[in-house]
Amino acid sequence: MPPERSQGTPDEETPLLHDGNAPRKETPLPVTQIVVLLLLQLAEPITSLSINPYINQLISELPVIGGDERKVGYYAGFIVSLYFAAEAVTVLQWSRLSDYVGRKPVLLCGLLGTIVASILFGLSRSFTALVFSRCLHGMLNGNIGVMKSMMAELTDETNMARGFSLIPVTWAVGGTIGPFIGGVLSRPQDHWPNVFSHPFWGEYPYFLPCLATAAYSLLSFILAAIFLKETVDSDSVMQPTTEVSSDLPRLGAREILDGPAMKDTEKPVPLRALLTRPVVVSVANYGMIGLFEMTAGVLIPLIWSTSVEFGGLGMSPASIGLWMAGYGVMNGIFQFIAFPRVLGRIGPRRIFIASILCFFPVYMMFPFENLALRHSSHGTSAVAGLLIILQLSAIALSDMGFSAVFMYISSAAPNKRSLGATNGIAQTIVSIQRTVGPATAASLFAFSLDNNILGGNFAYVVLHAVVWVGLGVALQLPRNTWKHK
Numbered sequence: 001m002p003p004e005r006s007q008g009t010p011d012e013e014t015p016l017l018h019d020g021n022a023p024r025k026e027t028p029l030p031v032t033q034i035v036v037l038l039l040l041q042l043a044e045p046i047t048s049l050s051i052n053p054y055i056n057q058l059i060s061e062l063p064v065i066g067g068d069e070r071k072v073g074y075y076a077g078f079i080v081s082l083y084f085a086a087e088a089v090t091v092l093q094w095s096r097l098s099d100y101v102g103r104k105p106v107l108l109c110g111l112l113g114t115i116v117a118s119i120l121f122g123l124s125r126s127f128t129a130l131v132f133s134r135c136l137h138g139m140l141n142g143n144i145g146v147m148k149s150m151m152a153e154l155t156d157e158t159n160m161a162r163g164f165s166l167i168p169v170t171w172a173v174g175g176t177i178g179p180f181i182g183g184v185l186s187r188p189q190d191h192w193p194n195v196f197s198h199p200f201w202g203e204y205p206y207f208l209p210c211l212a213t214a215a216y217s218l219l220s221f222i223l224a225a226i227f228l229k230e231t232v233d234s235d236s237v238m239q240p241t242t243e244v245s246s247d248l249p250r251l252g253a254r255e256i257l258d259g260p261a262m263k264d265t266e267k268p269v270p271l272r273a274l275l276t277r278p279v280v281v282s283v284a285n286y287g288m289i290g291l292f293e294m295t296a297g298v299l300i301p302l303i304w305s306t307s308v309e310f311g312g313l314g315m316s317p318a319s320i321g322l323w324m325a326g327y328g329v330m331n332g333i334f335q336f337i338a339f340p341r342v343l344g345r346i347g348p349r350r351i352f353i354a355s356i357l358c359f360f361p362v363y364m365m366f367p368f369e370n371l372a373l374r375h376s377s378h379g380t381s382a383v384a385g386l387l388i389i390l391q392l393s394a395i396a397l398s399d400m401g402f403s404a405v406f407m408y409i410s411s412a413a414p415n416k417r418s419l420g421a422t423n424g425i426a427q428t429i430v431s432i433q434r435t436v437g438p439a440t441a442a443s444l445f446a447f448s449l450d451n452n453i454l455g456g457n458f459a460y461v462v463l464h465a466v467v468w469v470g471l472g473v474a475l476q477l478p479r480n481t482w483k484h485k
Helices: 031-041 043-049 052-060 069-101 103-122 127-140 143-154 160-185 199-203 207-227 277-305 317-357 359-374 382-398 400-412 416-451 458-474
Strands: none
Touching: 031 043, 031 143, 031 160, 031 207, 043 103, 043 143, 043 160, 043 207, 052 069, 052 160, 052 277, 052 317, 069 103, 069 127, 069 143, 069 277, 069 416, 103 127, 103 143, 103 207, 143 160, 143 400, 143 416, 160 207, 160 317, 160 400, 199 207, 277 317, 277 359, 277 382, 277 400, 277 416, 277 458, 317 359, 317 382, 317 400, 317 458, 359 382, 359 458, 382 400, 400 416, 416 458
């Protein structure tokens, strides 16, 4: 039997998130600061997801595809991936910088980058210009990792689940607003010719949704500048350290990290000291669920907009935007209500494993949706609509995995002053995955159609195989959040 140990001594079995025998009353969330933070976070999904309803039509209008609709997938996937490729190069530097200069300055810089990049994207009428604006957007925006660090700093072990459950809720709200803006406001001359009669709107038919998203980012910038409070103590801002304090390995419980004894030892640790097993496993799982989520996110507008004869559903940008907006509403309500309750019943590990399993039906629905339309004599099918609802419901269930993995990542950090770097590493890996995912999935879909492999369904077979890999990685997570030595 293992030797007994003193209850008062923290060791490798001491959880970072205190789970003592006596349940602690949940601390009220700092509402004002969290609301401001979530409003800032909303700018990213609104901006990034607003292009989904029209990106395939935009690419199809460019000479780069040579009039071949089957090549749209290659270029659309590339454009979507570029943002995350550029983000992967710089997000760790932004997150590390926030550990030293504070979170607020980095967030404000990211919002300015979003505003500029959105305007440039709307004014782009060549594939090269689209590439430039997407790369600029990704390089200047490292906000999502910094926001997760702020959420961890604004919460404690009693209300962290509630706080982190709001992150996917906010993304879901952005998933409602963004596609709605992109689908409804694109090509305004076609919808409101009397209002948008100027030739400018004919030459730049996708500028209006980009202008709307830039306006929201500007509003977010103003709110942050006025109301957001810094969560990194200005007195503790310091130069990067090259050595880890010898006291750190013996610390772990959040109560000790918050105690007076930590004032001199709680410093951002070097990057090499962050690559512990808890950080590596947590980041790997975040990368896998990010890969699956982004792959599904790029395949949905691609397949839904592709002609039925080429394996798609033949939907218009407006229809895609409305479907995705409806999904966003449903998902936001579900995440806010369900996650804290489900977490209390089954724990973060089971939630995350279930989230990975949800991607099996997500990918499986695509060929059956097309099959239902092919066998419909009216061009529409109630069966296809039901399959779409089931597919979007599975994605909503999978989104609970993000709240769970955010908790694992935060508990894996060596100390609170290293939250930025830990989230930066996580965001770097997930950005790489989100770079690979859209380009690979879209190319696989186009490759399957071009070569008629398995009736054009070869891409789905590959995707299901990758989900099995993700399930194996998920099984490495502990039952509860990480424990520190």
